[in-house]
Amino acid sequence: MTQFTDFGLAQPVLRALDEAGYKTPTPIQAQALRPAMEGRDLCGIAQTGTGKTAAFALPILHRLAQNPRKAIRRGCRVLVLSPTRELANQIAESFSDYGKHLSFTNTVVFGGVTISRQEKALANGVDILVATPGRLMDLIERRSLTLEAVEILVLDEADQMLDLGFIHALKRIVKMLPKERQSLFFSATMPKNIAGLADQYLRDPVQVAVTPVATTAERVTQEVIFAHTGAKQALLNHILRDPAIERVLVFTRTKHGADRVVRGLEKVGINASAIHGNKSQPQRERALAAFKDGSCRVLVATDIAARGIDVEAVSHVINYDLPNVPESYVHRIGRTARAGANGLAISFCNDEEKAYLRDIERTTRQKIPVGAFPEGFNPPTRQEAAEAAQAEERRPAPQGQRPGQRQGQRPGGGRPGFGGRPGGGRGGESRGGQPGGPARSGRPQEGRGDRPAEGQGRGPRPDQRGDTRAPRQGERPRSSGGGGNAAGEGRAIGWLDRFPRS
Numbered sequence: 252m253t254q255f256t257d258f259g260l261a262q263p264v265l266r267a268l269d270e271a272g273y274k275t276p277t278p279i280q281a282q283a284l285r286p287a288m289e290g291r292d293l294c295g296i297a298q299t300g301t302g303k304t305a306a307f308a309l310p311i312l313h314r315l316a317q318n319p320r321k322a323i324r325r326g327c328r329v330l331v332l333s334p335t336r337e338l339a340n341q342i343a344e345s346f347s348d349y350g351k352h353l354s355f356t357n358t359v360v361f362g363g364v365t366i367s368r369q370e371k372a373l374a375n376g377v378d379i380l381v382a383t384p385g386r387l388m389d390l391i392e393r394r395s396l397t398l399e400a401v402e403i404l405v406l407d408e409a410d411q412m413l414d415l416g417f418i419h420a421l422k423r424i425v426k427m428l429p430k431e432r433q434s435l436f437f438s439a440t441m442p443k444n445i446a447g448l449a450d451q452y453l454r455d456p457v458q459v460a461v462t463p464v465a466t467t468a469e470r471v472t473q474e475v476i477f478a479h480t481g482a483k484q485a486l487l488n489h490i491l492r493d494p495a496i497e498r499v500l501v502f503t504r505t506k507h508g509a510d511r512v513v514r515g516l517e518k519v520g521i522n523a524s525a526i527h528g529n530k531s532q533p534q535r536e537r538a539l540a541a542f543k544d545g546s547c548r549v550l551v552a553t554d555i556a557a558r559g560i561d562v563e564a565v566s567h568v569i570n571y572d573l574p575n576v577p578e579s580y581v582h583r584i585g586r587t588a589r590a591g592a593n594g595l596a597i598s599f600c601n602d603e604e605k606a607y608l609r610d611i612e613r614t615t616r617q618k619i620p621v622g623a624f625p626e627g628f629n630p631p632t633r634q635e636a637a638e639a640a641q642a643e644e645r646r647p648a649p650q651g652q653r654p655g656q657r658q659g660q661r662p663g664g665g666r667p668g669f670g671g672r673p674g675g676g677r678g679g680e681s682r683g684g685q686p687g688g689p690a691r692s693g694r695p696q697e698g699r700g701d702r703p704a705e706g707q708g709r710g711p712r713p714d715q716r717g718d719t720r721a722p723r724q725g726e727r728p729r730s731s732g733g734g735g736n737a738a739g740e741g742r743a744i745g746w747l748d749r750f751p752r753s
């Protein structure tokens with residue numbers, strides 16, 4: 252089997268890999284390393300969880316090590332664009348980890364935090380800059396950053412970037428880059444608009460793919476249960492009473508929907524936390540840490556909040572609401588298919604969502620088996636459900652809700668499923684953090700990529716450290732099997748058997 256040592260990677264990079272316990276490349280790494288090390292452009296289809304970050308970070312570090320030179324003032328040699336803060340932080344941390352025996356600097360910039368600290372970090376130039384598009388544009392407009400000396404561009408999660416409305420910022424950014432550069436492009440899915448973008452930005456790219464949409468879905472055991480809106484909470488409560496469901500990610504379309512589900516679970520004594528863009532950073536970190544260490548087995552999330560979060564061994568994904576974008580469905584259920592863990596996906600579908608279900612089945616080219624209500628479950632009548640919903644409506648607004656925002660209202664009029672798009676303009680994530688303003692002024696805006704860093708309990712955010720060179724050992728969450736998604740393990744689990752029988 253191919254080993255990292257077979258690729259001729261720079262010694263300091265190999266050493267870091269060895270210390271992380273990574274010997275065998277994941278499939279995406281095995282395909283991407285050689286061409287990327289040679290300076291070829293790359294178009295990769297891979298989801299989070301496949302080891303895609305190392306697939307670009309390792310060859311980049313190798314190339315920088317082959318050709319060390321000082322970054323220009325206010326410039327960077329490598330620019331990595333990420334749609335969200337969480338992902339940006341994780342990427343910067345990966346560069347720090349894999350580059351810990353090299354002396355390259357890396358910095359991460361995103362909106363919602365004070366810009367002056369980021370300007371300071373960039374003043375003398377950095378080797379690697381990881382950025383969300385809106386804040387990057389702000390820094391350029393303030394002349395705190397120039398892209399004229401970028402040698403390598405990485406566009407990560409391109410599909411998500413477009414979904415979040417970053418297309419205009421992206422186009423402006425790419426125009427400012429030198430024509431002579433290496434470009435590495437990654438996307439979990441490759442719909443037509445993304446393929447078009449790749450065509451435009453890449454030169455004779457090598458194509459690498461590990462998770463085509465259809466095959467991901469094929470590998471997860473799935474079931475759809477038809478339930479009217481008012482029955483969904485009771486159904487979820489019933490299913491989650493089964494302790495065999497060890498670690499479950501529940502997806503809702505909206506942030507308030509997520510909060511409502513958590514309250515509904517708590518009412519019946521099931522401990523759960525929500526993670527979404529209206530939560531403060533400490534709240535998110537706490538929720539994620541509890542989910543990771545198993546003290547809280549139910550995490551309720553919106554699509555965006557869950558992206559890029561690297562949690563092992565999610566036993567179940569429950570789609571409380573079906574997403575209206577088929578690719579989101581694939582992302583969601585892919586959360587159970589990590590590191591070779593067995594995963595089961597259960598979707599609740601009401602009458603309005605049947606159209607979404609059809610779209611999903613068309614995209615994944617498979618029919619999702621229809622499941623019955625679990626034994627012992629008596630769905631509430633529509634009348635009972637309507638009364639419960641009214642009682643819920645009368646509740647005072649939860650703390651931390653944005654002023655002027657009502658329950659269920661999406662900021663910026665964004666379409667459901669994406670937690671709200673920017674209400675026009677360039678879709679930049681920087682509005683939450685006024686330039687020079689106080690850190691984390693304004694509430695994080697989900698869907699703009701400007702949510703506070705998850706941090707994942709990993710200490711200060713890279714932008715707070717300025718330079719992320721300092722190695723933080725023992726922080727990799729996983730010691731093996733990063734290529735779980737690509738492993739293609741079949742799942743033939745009779746998950747309905749796990750339903751409560753009482």
Ligand code: AMP
Pocket residue numbers: 273274275276277280298299300301302303304305561727728729730731732733734
């Ligand atoms: P990513 O898809 O980049 O988010 O990576 C998912 C996880 O896989 C991360 O926790 C990585 O540290 C881990 N990982 C990356 N490459 C490898 C590898 N070759 N062997 C084992 N784990 C890996």
